[in-house]
Every structure is written in structure tokens, then in C-alpha cells.
Amino acid sequence: MDWMAWTWPTAIFFIVIASLLITFTILAIKFPETPRTGILRIETTRGDRLFITLLGSAFINLAWLGLVGANQPFALVICLIYAAAVFRWV
Amino acid sequence: MEKTVNQKAWFLVLPVLLLVAFSAVIPLMTVVNYSVQDTFGNNQFFWAGLEWFEEMLASERMWDALGRQLMFSGIILAIEVPLGIFVALNMPKSGFWSSFCLVLMSLPLLIPWNVVGTIWQIFGRVDIGLLGHTLDALGINYNYTQDTVAAWITIVVMDVWHWTSLVALLAYAGLKSIPEAYYQAAKIDQASRWKVFRYIELPKMMGVLMIAVLLRFMDSFMIYTEPFVVTGGGPGNATTLLSIDLVKMALGQFDLGPAAAFSIMYFLVILLISWVFYTVMTNLDKREG
Numbered sequence: 001m002d003w004m005a006w007t008w009p010t011a012i013f014f015i016v017i018a019s020l021l022i023t024f025t026i027l028a029i030k031f032p033e034t035p036r037t038g039i040l041r042i043e044t045t046r047g048d049r050l051f052i053t054l055l056g057s058a059f060i061n062l063a064w065l066g067l068v069g070a071n072q073p074f075a076l077v078i079c080l081i082y083a084a085a086v087f088r089w090v
Numbered sequence: 091m092e093k094t095v096n097q098k099a100w101f102l103v104l105p106v107l108l109l110v111a112f113s114a115v116i117p118l119m120t121v122v123n124y125s126v127q128d129t130f131g132n133n134q135f136f137w138a139g140l141e142w143f144e145e146m147l148a149s150e151r152m153w154d155a156l157g158r159q160l161m162f163s164g165i166i167l168a169i170e171v172p173l174g175i176f177v178a179l180n181m182p183k184s185g186f187w188s189s190f191c192l193v194l195m196s197l198p199l200l201i202p203w204n205v206v207g208t209i210w211q212i213f214g215r216v217d218i219g220l221l222g223h224t225l226d227a228l229g230i231n232y233n234y235t236q237d238t239v240a241a242w243i244t245i246v247v248m249d250v251w252h253w254t255s256l257v258a259l260l261a262y263a264g265l266k267s268i269p270e271a272y273y274q275a276a277k278i279d280q281a282s283r284w285k286v287f288r289y290i291e292l293p294k295m296m297g298v299l300m301i302a303v304l305l306r307f308m309d310s311f312m313i314y315t316e317p318f319v320v321t322g323g324g325p326g327n328a329t330t331l332l333s334i335d336l337v338k339m340a341l342g343q344f345d346l347g348p349a350a351a352f353s354i355m356y357f358l359v360i361l362l363i364s365w366v367f368y369t370v371m372t373n374l375d376k377r378e379g
Binding site for chain 2 (some may be wrong): 006007009010013014043052055058066
């Protein structure tokens, strides 16, 4: 594992993503769902919404870093609001 | 009522997942690890935090490469899509010549990318290349190794030569699927050629054209081999597209940290486009099915 140059922050980052994926997999098996059509006018399942959230969050973080450049944790707050919006309306 | 989605089938793809983990996921994780650290070689790393991302976002070099990349993709789409449709409209619809055209059109698609690059690299040379020599004999000053405009024209024409066939073949498939009755109705209404195209052929081709545009955009956005073989990113940095710049940074200068940050941002853009591509395609399928 040395060659992968692990650090604690990146490890936590991947652990969070992995546990999100596992949680959503278990949810999908335990509680099957019908896809729904939201404001993007595309059919989405919970997994799709998670993907849209994660991808969008990456861009929100980059935008914050590029435009504001300080107080990076605040970008995470925006990401959470964005996530709630995606799961509510998309 | 619609069927519920059964996600259990996903367990059947576990073997593939394992393979992808080794070939893509683990290397990608390593890139993420590199992007927050600095190294002087010898596998020793020092924490750098978000420094490289900040540096890359502020880097004129990256924005310039992105600008060139978008310009390249824009230009080739603006040429290849209308040209592909035009070729498809004028292809024979049946018989020997139809098959002949199809085979002929597929040929450029079968040539490996580095060979395409080499062909055009030699083709454009003033001393031995047919194109370069002819232009020179006509008194046109053409030298793709020194002149920015010539270099751009060469890589754009090369891409058009290589990939217009793909758009044409897709558009042709779309055209073939239009029932004869539509044309007969248009004839009864005395519709002009333009109106037949605008109200029958174009709407019916929309699905495949969407696929063509997205495929060509994504491919051209990741293009590396052909321009690298022809111009090597020059003259100066004039044709240094995103992937060429990335390789220069990662392997040429061995700046692993910045290159990793750059790769991740590049990857995110590609991921976004792929997702749009996938969504559009599956939704088209559902609408048609």
C-alpha cells in the first residue's frame, strides 16, 4: 500500500464515499423503488441522485476553491444544501 | 403500474468490478492521493493540502489549454456534423454503390490513431509530403511546424478526415429508418427539398445525431495521439491540447502533484459529459421503446 501514498484525509474521503455506496446498495435491496421524474425531466433512482450529488459537489468545491479560495469547509455546507435539493426535486 | 427496479442483478457484475478496480479504481485513488501531496521522488511524499488544486485553478497554462481544447472541439463539431449529414444525404440508398460507399467511409475509422497522425505528418511535409509539396509549388506558404494557423488547419483537417465518416454513417442509419410513406406524403403536399429535410429527415435523425455529437465531443475532448504525432503541441504551445499538456506536466516535468490535480479536474469534466451522454441515450431509448 506504500506505493499508493495514502494520507488520512484522502482515506477518510474514500471511506465516506464507499460507505455511501454500501448504504445505498443496502437501501436499494431492502426497499426497492420506482424511478421518478423530477425537474431535470429524466428518470432517476436514489443511486442516480447520489451520483448527481457527488459529481455536483466536486464542481461546487472546485468553484469555491477557485473563486473564494478560503474557508473551504463552507463549500461543504453548500454541498449539503445542494444534496438536499437534488434528493427533493431531481 | 411501472415495475420496481431490482438492483440485486448488480451483484452479477462483481467480477467485472474486481477487474476495473485493478485497472482503473486503484490507479485513480492513487492519483487522488498524489494530488494532495508533494514528492521529490524516492516514493517520499509531503502533505500539500489543496495547494495544487489552487495552483491549477489559477494557472493560465491550464485555462489556455482548456480554451484551445474547447476551440478544437467546437471547430471540428461545426465542420463534421453538417458535412456528415450532407454526405449521408447524398449517399446512394441501395445497391452496389451503397455498400461500396459504406466500406469506403469506414476505412478511415479503422486506421489506428498514431498511424493517422503519421500519415498527416508526412502528407503535410513540404520536402516529401504530397500536400505540403503541392501547396508549396502553388506558392502558398504552408509549414505546420512553424506557423500556428497552418498547424491548426492541419490537425482540424486531419480530424475531419478521420471522423466525418462516423457522423455520416450514423446519419445514414437514421435516414434509412425513415419509412417511404413520409416522402410520399411530402410529395403530395409538394414540399420543397429544404422542407423535406427540415420537417422529415432532420427530426427523424435527431436521436442518432445527438449520439454523433456527444461521441465526437467526448473523443475530441480527450484527443492526444494524432495532434501529438503531427505537431507535438507546437509551434510553441499553439496546439497543446489538454491531454498533451497533462502528459508534459506529469511525465516531462515529473510534477506529479499538479498533474494529479489537473487529471482529477479533467476526469470530472469527462465524467460529467459521459453522464450527460448516458442519460440522453437511455432517455432516447425509453422514448422510442
